[in-house]
Amino acid sequence: MAGSPLVQLVAGCVLLVACAAPDTVDDKLSVPMARQVTQSAHCGLTGPGLAYVRTPERLQQLLELPAQNMAIQQLRQVDMAKEHLVFVTLGEKPTGGHSVSLASAEMENNDNTLRLVMAVRAPAPGTMVSQAITSPCTVVAVPTTGWLEIRVSGVRASDLVVKL
Amino acid sequence: MRANFRAATLFKHSILVGLVAALTGCGGSSGGNEPATASSALSGTIDIETGTRVDADNADALSLNSSPLRTSQSLPPEFILAGYVSASSGIYPGLSRYSADPFDTFSMFLRKGQSISLQPFSTIRGPSPLTLSLLSDGRDVATVSTSNQSDPIRVSLPDAETAGTYTLKVEATGSEPMLYILSTSAAGSALAASFDWPDHDFADAEAIVVFRQNKDQVSMRSSVPQGVMEPEMELAPGVWLMKAPSQTARSSRSQTKESTLDWIRTLNKRPEVALATPNYTMRAMQTPLDEPLYNNPSVGQQWHYELINAPIAWQIINNGGVGVTVAVMDTGLYGAPGNWHSDLNANVVQPLPAGTDFVSEAFDNDGVPGRDSNPSDPGNAVGTSVFHGTHVAGTIAAAVNGAGGAGIAYKASLLPVRVLGEGGTGSSADLLAALNWVAGLDVGKPRADIVNLSLGGLPFQPQLRDAINAGADRGIVYVAAAGNSASTLASYPAAYEKVFSVSAVDGAGVLASYSNSGDWIDLAAPGGDASRDGNADGRSDLVSSTSASIINGAPKETYIGLQGTSMAAPHVSAVFALMKSLDKELDYERLNDRLMKGELTYRDCGGGSCPKTSELGWGLVDAGKSTLAASANSVSEFLTASPSIVNLSTEGELSASISLSAYGNNPDGITIDSVSAAAPWLQLDSVPASEDSGTDFSIGVTLLPEALEAGISERTTIVVEYTGDEFRRLEIPVIGQRVTDQQARDAGRHFVLLVDPEPEGDLYTTVAQTSSVAENGQYQFSFMPDDGIEPKLLNEVPPGKYILVAGSDLDNDGLICHAGEACSEYPVAGLREEITVRLGETVTGIRMTTSYSRPAISANTPDILPRPGFRGYKLMQQRSDSGGTSGAAPKTIGAAR
Numbered sequence A: 001m002a003g004s005p006l007v008q009l010v011a012g013c014v015l016l017v018a019c020a021a022p023d024t025v026d027d028k029l030s031v032p033m034a035r036q037v038t039q040s041a042h043c044g045l046t047g048p049g050l051a052y053v054r055t056p057e058r059l060q061q062l063l064e065l066p067a068q069n070m071a072i073q074q075l076r077q078v079d080m081a082k083e084h085l086v087f088v089t090l091g092e093k094p095t096g097g098h099s100v101s102l103a104s105a106e107m108e109n110n111d112n113t114l115r116l117v118m119a120v121r122a123p124a125p126g127t128m129v130s131q132a133i134t135s136p137c138t139v140v141a142v143p144t145t146g147w148l149e150i151r152v153s154g155v156r157a158s159d160l161v162v163k164l
Numbered sequence B: 001m002r003a004n005f006r007a008a009t010l011f012k013h014s015i016l017v018g019l020v021a022a023l024t025g026c027g028g029s030s031g032g033n034e035p036a037t038a039s040s041a042l043s044g045t046i047d048i049e050t051g052t053r054v055d056a057d058n059a060d061a062l063s064l065n066s067s068p069l070r071t072s073q074s075l076p077p078e079f080i081l082a083g084y085v086s087a088s089s090g091i092y093p094g095l096s097r098y099s100a101d102p103f104d105t106f107s108m109f110l111r112k113g114q115s116i117s118l119q120p121f122s123t124i125r126g127p128s129p130l131t132l133s134l135l136s137d138g139r140d141v142a143t144v145s146t147s148n149q150s151d152p153i154r155v156s157l158p159d160a161e162t163a164g165t166y167t168l169k170v171e172a173t174g175s176e177p178m179l180y181i182l183s184t185s186a187a188g189s190a191l192a193a194s195f196d197w198p199d200h201d202f203a204d205a206e207a208i209v210v211f212r213q214n215k216d217q218v219s220m221r222s223s224v225p226q227g228v229m230e231p232e233m234e235l236a237p238g239v240w241l242m243k244a245p246s247q248t249a250r251s252s253r254s255q256t257k258e259s260t261l262d263w264i265r266t267l268n269k270r271p272e273v274a275l276a277t278p279n280y281t282m283r284a285m286q287t288p289l290d291e292p293l294y295n296n297p298s299v300g301q302q303w304h305y306e307l308i309n310a311p312i313a314w315q316i317i318n319n320g321g322v323g324v325t326v327a328v329m330d331t332g333l334y335g336a337p338g339n340w341h342s343d344l345n346a347n348v349v350q351p352l353p354a355g356t357d358f359v360s361e362a363f364d365n366d367g368v369p370g371r372d373s374n375p376s377d378p379g380n381a382v383g384t385s386v387f388h389g390t391h392v393a394g395t396i397a398a399a400v401n402g403a404g405g406a407g408i409a410y411k412a413s414l415l416p417v418r419v420l421g422e423g424g425t426g427s428s429a430d431l432l433a434a435l436n437w438v439a440g441l442d443v444g445k446p447r448a449d450i451v452n453l454s455l456g457g458l459p460f461q462p463q464l465r466d467a468i469n470a471g472a473d474r475g476i477v478y479v480a481a482a483g484n485s486a487s488t489l490a491s492y493p494a495a496y497e498k499v500f501s502v503s504a505v506d507g508a509g510v511l512a513s514y515s516n517s518g519d520w521i522d523l524a525a526p527g528g529d530a531s532r533d534g535n536a537d538g539r540s541d542l543v544s545s546t547s548a549s550i551i552n553g554a555p556k557e558t559y560i561g562l563q564g565t566s567m568a569a570p571h572v573s574a575v576f577a578l579m580k581s582l583d584k585e586l587d588y589e590r591l592n593d594r595l596m597k598g599e600l601t602y603r604d605c606g607g608g609s610c611p612k613t614s615e616l617g618w619g620l621v622d623a624g625k626s627t628l629a630a631s632a633n634s635v636s637e638f639l640t641a642s643p644s645i646v647n648l649s650t651e652g653e654l655s656a657s658i659s660l661s662a663y664g665n666n667p668d669g670i671t672i673d674s675v676s677a678a679a680p681w682l683q684l685d686s687v688p689a690s691e692d693s694g695t696d697f698s699i700g701v702t703l704l705p706e707a708l709e710a711g712i713s714e715r716t717t718i719v720v721e722y723t724g725d726e727f728r729r730l731e732i733p734v735i736g737q738r739v740t741d742q743q744a745r746d747a748g749r750h751f752v753l754l755v756d757p758e759p760e761g762d763l764y765t766t767v768a769q770t771s772s773v774a775e776n777g778q779y780q781f782s783f784m785p786d787d788g789i790e791p792k793l794l795n796e797v798p799p800g801k802y803i804l805v806a807g808s809d810l811d812n813d814g815l816i817c818h819a820g821e822a823c824s825e826y827p828v829a830g831l832r833e834e835i836t837v838r839l840g841e842t843v844t845g846i847r848m849t850t851s852y853s854r855p856a857i858s859a860n861t862p863d864i865l866p867r868p869g870f871r872g873y874k875l876m877q878q879r880s881d882s883g884g885t886s887g888a889a890p891k892t893i894g895a896a897r
Helices: A057-062 A072-076 B002-009 B015-023 B061-066 B189-193 B217-221 B253-268 B302-308 B312-314 B388-397 B429-441 B462-473 B565-582 B588-596 B625-633
Strands: A037-040 A048-052 A083-090 A099-108 A115-123 A128-130 A135-144 A148-155 A160-163 B043-047 B052-054 B078-087 B103-110 B115-120 B130-136 B139-143 B153-156 B163-172 B178-184 B201-213 B230-236 B239-242 B271-278 B325-330 B414-418 B448-455 B477-481 B499-505 B522-526 B545-553 B554-562 B637-642 B646-649 B655-664 B670-677 B683-685 B694-703 B711-723 B727-737 B750-755 B766-772 B778-785 B800-807 B823-825 B834-837 B843-850
Touching: A037 A072, A037 A099, A048 A057, A048 A160, A057 A072, A072 B545, A083 A099, A083 A115, A083 A148, A099 A135, A115 A135, A128 B429, B002 B499, B015 B823, B043 B750, B078 B103, B078 B163, B078 B271, B115 B130, B130 B153, B130 B178, B139 B153, B163 B178, B201 B253, B253 B271, B302 B312, B312 B565, B312 B625, B325 B388, B325 B429, B325 B565, B388 B414, B388 B545, B388 B554, B388 B565, B414 B429, B429 B462, B448 B565, B477 B588, B499 B565, B499 B588, B522 B565, B565 B625, B625 B637, B637 B711, B637 B727, B646 B655, B646 B694, B670 B694, B683 B711, B694 B711, B694 B727, B727 B778, B750 B778, B766 B778, B766 B800, B800 B843, B823 B843, B834 B843
Parallel strands: A115 A148, B043 B843, B052 B078, B325 B414, B325 B448, B448 B477, B477 B499, B499 B522, B646 B727
Antiparallel strands: A037 A135, A048 A083, A083 A135, A099 A115, A148 A160, B043 B778, B078 B178, B103 B163, B115 B153, B115 B178, B130 B139, B130 B163, B201 B239, B201 B271, B230 B239, B545 B554, B637 B655, B655 B694, B670 B711, B683 B694, B711 B727, B750 B766, B750 B800, B800 B823, B800 B834
16 A cells, blocks of 8 residues: 555545445455444434544543443454544434444555445344334444545445545 | 624634625524515524523634633523633634633532533544632632543532632633533433432331340330330340330321321430331332432433323332233343343243243344243344343333332333344244233233233234234233334334334423324323433433443443333333232223223323324323222222422413312212422412312412522422321422523524535535524524525525534534534434425424533533534635625535545
């Protein structure tokens, strides 16, 4: 990977690039460029989207939400000097049976983009499900440097993008 | 005026809008008079939550004018204030500036022992320490500093200090700008603190006496003078249960209590007595009111029990539902057979019958694929679970054991039946097998009295209906969650005829935003709503109960708040369990008959007969009324009050009429002995006369606000003593509040934005923007239709779908709604709904409420937390080089950082 200067991108840079079809799933998941730290059905995050966490303080804010049940210890063990955290959340779901997890991580765009492909599960129609509101999410740890942007696909119709 | 606005545009934002409003004659400056006119596209009003104040020299205000305040701002006795301090001025990443404002001072009256808390919030420049000091005439009374963290700090008026006017000083002791929220104890906690139900929980004419020397029975009888006390039982060496001489008995019950206490006081003066105490009955310790969780601010008090009058039910039926078995068909329980969650273990059927885990292999995750006899909930194989079945079971029958919380039927038996596996999903075949099993067709008798089904999502299936009908014919009562799809589509099993279908309400008894509704709803119960604080206790309305969490890598038992119709159904199951403990014959038909007569629910329809509604069915379950209805089969005669809790406020009702109704076999025999209320702020306008008898009485009361301290809630009780089959007393809680701050509420200048519903990255695109300052405790706002003429003004909105949000920018960083700033979302914070702006149409009368609190409130502090993945809504910037009225607004500010 080329040295990656932190580029401050300016307003208006909304990229609506069509999703790269994830049919070329990276089968080298062992490459430690991104790893799922934990996932939970109750993250307490009410909106679908993602949060990029660089500091323990920010992490702490995310861990103090009501209606939350996460493996806090695993998240606190992440060394934020080496890895940042990407919270990918589905937002509030009306029942149990919903989940999101990391399916694959791959480099794109001359290694400038880290793509995280998410696997989203929802109960099939007609499945019996618990009737408590859930807020599923997954937390992925990524090295702090090495790319200009992170694109998360599979959660919404268009990619969720973090510019670094 | 124009010159003023020009000055503002040097910095940013939509000041232009106010000017446009003025030019078009739509009201005065930003946020003035009723702005709705034919030329407006969208207009409305933003209310401000009680007690809200703002630091007058916040960075947004400083960007508009002048220098920091030199004087102290006055604060009311209860408040929540957001503020800004910074040791120096500077520029944020981006272009926004922040001003120097090294400290803020506030002046307020502090009561003895009162404390003030401060929650620090970093700006985008990162954390920096703050110091909070309490000063009296320049003398430092108490000082505490933050430690660069986000933890709240607190100063209290030391015991040695007297109540009076003190100065609070918030100082930036680091180099970076900081936001903070300063508040008296969390909104509503004063109310909660005085929410102690009076209990008369000691035995009449009895005392436990510790003697100075060991007294055996013989020596004691000789040494204790006759007529002082009579030994009843030796409890321990030298410790005796004593009876009072018979002449201390009095005619009225309260006199008996008082005379018992008088007698104990005289005992304590006797030379041979080391200590005499009342013989406290265990009854008061045996209701969930006394459990730590009941008023635990860190988890959230169990408001949902108050809402359904459970405390009254526990007085009427004090057996906790003993002898009634409730099958919880769910995800199983946390723990293992014989060692369940410690708050449930005592009530779980022991030993469990064989075959209680019905989860088939496709959904199973408990390590033993397929059906077995262990209904333990293993949690989710992937990701953290909340132990759904454990939570549901806790609401029904967590034990009263001095730890955690308790269920409504706290002595009922729990039969865990596992039908939901991984992630809370399962199959109708497994449910069918479980339903047939619980009906007990194979063993000749039902395996449970009540079946709670906090599950749904199934289509109609005749086999399930038949299994339920078979069980109902054998006396089983089925209760099910109506579902969380905010839909009217019938959801099964709730919608089967012989299942009580339960919709969910929030803390105000209003249908929860997610709850299903429809003509198939039978009744409602608290399910919570994380996005609301309907009961205004300063916390989001979650239902607290037993659960487990991953702590240090392993699941440990705990208590958490959840929301859903899953949480509502067990309230009803538990109330039915209390009822069935008195009347085993209560089956579906009998319960439904009483439900339709209004005997089981709280409904207020002006005295007339209440129709069934699609939202709440026959109404919100009322545990007090329900248990009274069940106990009417016995000889008891009770008086019950409606409403059961009276709220009087200068902002709400000043007077109330309370209806008293008699229940029992012979309610005509109820005779009123006395009606009294001790608080000086409550006037009894009309009361039934002493010796009145009958079945219906009424009491009229009026709040005397001048006798109340402004801004503070007080609580008292109206005591009705009456005689039916025996002497009884009814205590009606009354809460009074003199609200004085409505006009003074201010959350800082508000920016009102219409944003694109689809976020780009972690920011929403702002399409139109206006601003407003608080007048008379409200903000008025108005957007204009986009006339297509370039340049587009900031407050012009083209037709389309938008999310409407508003908030303050106290740190002047160009983002609103992040932690430490006020935020409002339409219709309620946390539950944004799209608003459609159509060509040529005007939307008026939009109503929102702004607050520093978020749906994400945690702990007992008004802890404002951001929406993760969300840094605030970006304000559209006014170009600094633009002319006053012609600034071209950027149309998209999406992925800006």
